[in-house]
Amino acid sequence: MTATTTTGSLIEATDLAKSFGRSRAVDGVSLAAAGGVIGLLGPNGAGKTTLLRMLATVLAPDAGDLRLLGLDPARSAERVEIRRRLGYLPQSPALYPGFTAYDLVDYVAVLKEHTDRDWRRHEVRRVLESVGLQDVMHRKIRGLSGGMKQRVALAAALVGSPELLVLDEPANGLDPDQRLRLRSLLSQSRTVLMSTHNISEVGALCQRVYVMFAGRVHFAGTPAELAGLAAGRVWEDERQDPQAVRSWLTATGTYRHLGDPPAGAQGVDPTLDDGYLMLARRAHP
Amino acid sequence: MSTERTEWHAGAQELAGYLSGRAPRAQAASVEAHLLGCADCRALLARVTGETGDTAREAAWERLADTIDRPSAGLVGRLSRGHLLVRSSVATPAMVQAALASTVLVGLVPLLTALAVGDAGLVALLVLAPLAPMAAVALAFREGADPAGEISLATASAGLKVVALRALAVSLVALPLAVAVLLAVDTWVEPVPMRLGAAWCLPGLALAAVVLLAGTTRLDPMRVALAISGTWAVAVLSLVTVRRSLRPEVFIDVLASPQMQAVALAVALGALVLTVARRDAIAYRRIA
Numbered sequence: 281m282t283a284t285t286t287t288g289s290l291i292e293a294t295d296l297a298k299s300f301g302r303s304r305a306v307d308g309v310s311l312a313a314a315g316g317v318i319g320l321l322g323p324n325g326a327g328k329t330t331l332l333r334m335l336a337t338v339l340a341p342d343a344g345d346l347r348l349l350g351l352d353p354a355r356s357a358e359r360v361e362i363r364r365r366l367g368y369l370p371q372s373p374a375l376y377p378g379f380t381a382y383d384l385v386d387y388v389a390v391l392k393e394h395t396d397r398d399w400r401r402h403e404v405r406r407v408l409e410s411v412g413l414q415d416v417m418h419r420k421i422r423g424l425s426g427g428m429k430q431r432v433a434l435a436a437a438l439v440g441s442p443e444l445l446v447l448d449e450p451a452n453g454l455d456p457d458q459r460l461r462l463r464s465l466l467s468q469s470r471t472v473l474m475s476t477h478n479i480s481e482v483g484a485l486c487q488r489v490y491v492m493f494a495g496r497v498h499f500a501g502t503p504a505e506l507a508g509l510a511a512g513r514v515w516e517d518e519r520q521d522p523q524a525v526r527s528w529l530t531a532t533g534t535y536r537h538l539g540d541p542p543a544g545a546q547g548v549d550p551t552l553d554d555g556y557l558m559l560a561r562r563a564h565p
Numbered sequence: 566m567s568t569e570r571t572e573w574h575a576g577a578q579e580l581a582g583y584l585s586g587r588a589p590r591a592q593a594a595s596v597e598a599h600l601l602g603c604a605d606c607r608a609l610l611a612r613v614t615g616e617t618g619d620t621a622r623e624a625a626w627e628r629l630a631d632t633i634d635r636p637s638a639g640l641v642g643r644l645s646r647g648h649l650l651v652r653s654s655v656a657t658p659a660m661v662q663a664a665l666a667s668t669v670l671v672g673l674v675p676l677l678t679a680l681a682v683g684d685a686g687l688v689a690l691l692v693l694a695p696l697a698p699m700a701a702v703a704l705a706f707r708e709g710a711d712p713a714g715e716i717s718l719a720t721a722s723a724g725l726k727v728v729a730l731r732a733l734a735v736s737l738v739a740l741p742l743a744v745a746v747l748l749a750v751d752t753w754v755e756p757v758p759m760r761l762g763a764a765w766c767l768p769g770l771a772l773a774a775v776v777l778l779a780g781t782t783r784l785d786p787m788r789v790a791l792a793i794s795g796t797w798a799v800a801v802l803s804l805v806t807v808r809r810s811l812r813p814e815v816f817i818d819v820l821a822s823p824q825m826q827a828v829a830l831a832v833a834l835g836a837l838v839l840t841v842a843r844r845d846a847i848a849y850r851r852i853a
Binding site for chain 2: 336375384
């Protein structure tokens with residue numbers, strides 16, 4: 281009884297909401313994804329983690345419609361089917377320190393219903409190699425660095441090559457070299473929804489980006505469109521400009537300004553950071 | 566072993582067989598032993614390796630790595646790694662803690678008390694045994710009970726199945742232990758009335774089922790278990806005060822009475838049915 285995807289969208293969320301006590305962590309979020317890598321940007325406390333937990337079937341929404349892989353996670357049989365085809369990396373994965381990296385990923389593979397021992401042995405090694413942990417896979421997790429633990433959890437998410445990957449800050453704790461490795465790893469995956477603090481990550485990896493502030497989506501579009509929000513509103517100058525909303529000193533020694541440019545200002549091409557800052561200002565004037 | 570004492574040398578064919586892993590075990594072993602002592606054959610092996618190329622070497626490494634990575638063949642290793650159900654329930658830190666807790670509850674405490682003061686040991690068993698399955702359930706729910714934490718919540722096996730299996734696995738440790746303690750007390754301390762052995766099973770099941778049900782609500786199963794333990798202790802103390810006796814018969818009469826057993830059965834069944842009906846709530850558990 282394999283349920284097939286009836287629509288093209290792997291994620292279809294409409295007006296999702298989730299409250300904890302009085303605080304509305306996610307307040308009417310709609311999101312659609314048909315493939316590729318989708319980035320979720322926003323400050324701490326914007327509701328990214330709560331949204332991802334709902335999309336990973338770990339948390340039930342209070343309101344709204346959610347379909348994942350064409351299935352309804354509120355129905356228990358369909359939720360199990362979704363989970364068979366989903367990989368999830370939580371924000372700060374708590375891994376039992378007494379297990380080795382191999383044991384832990386193997387255990388998750390078992391929970392993912394991979395009962396064939398020989399298949400598991402190859403698959404667990406494959407995912408651990410894909411995150412660069414082949415040399416430490418038999419070391420206890422308590423002896424691994426923060427970045428290594430993060431990669432163990434990432435390997436657990438990748439077991440069985442799931443159709444949909446929900447990753448909460450996958451680049452957390454990774455050094456620049458590992459970040460590049462992660463990029464090439466994720467670009468091979470089918471559908472990835474990932475949250476990040478790192479705007480350059482979005483530019484390098486994501487076909488589509490959502491920006492959240494205070495539980496709501498304030499932007500949905502391509503990274504180029506996000507940068508375009510600041511078009512004509514970025515200029516550079518030798519001095520600080522009191523008219524600018526934001527100003528900062530760049531590595532070249534000039535000031536970069538964001539806001540309504542004065543007459544005769546030297547306009548420059550906006551970056552993703554500029555677009556994001558523009559949006560942040562609009563969200564919290 | 567040195568070259569001088571060795572008449573025999575490995576041929577290219579034997580070396581190729583050794584290298585590919587297709588040689589019979591005995592032959593491979595003798596080739597390997599010989600190689601350790603014979604520089605000429607090592608040189609020949611290096612040439613054969615060169616001829617068969619990198620792929621053969623990689624394949625050999627792959628086979629070696631596979632052998633090393635193969636889960637240990639020990640009994641515990643086989644049990645804990647083999648089957649999906651066993652693996653997901655037994656190989657967890659919560660299981661070890663729960664097994665230890667139930668060992669102390671239904672094993673050590675009653676046995677030591679019985680050895681020290683006779684009758685009171687039976688009383689201790691009566692008081693503690695119904696709490697053991699409940700403790701097992703509460704521990705199975707505890708945060709950090711799962712080795713993969715939140716990751717496992719998004720897997721197909723998450724939910725009532727895994728929690729119930731953990732509780733069941735602990736009960737399987739606790740039950741034979743409790744029976745063993747009863748038999749030990751019966752043999753070495755004093756005869757145990759037969760119906761005592763069975764009297765606490767249903768109350769134990771009822772309390773465990775209530776905690777399992779608590780796991781489908783916003784309540785913390787561990788706190789519910791502690792509250793139940795407190796109530797149980799008060800009930801036992803009241804009984805002791807009212808009857809002015811610590812004799813086991815006092816407790817057996819109450820615990821084994823048809824009314825008590827019927828109530829326990831009803832509570833157990835009711836709580837289990839409700840738990841199954843509300844099982845979805847376990848899959849979506851308190852996190853945030």
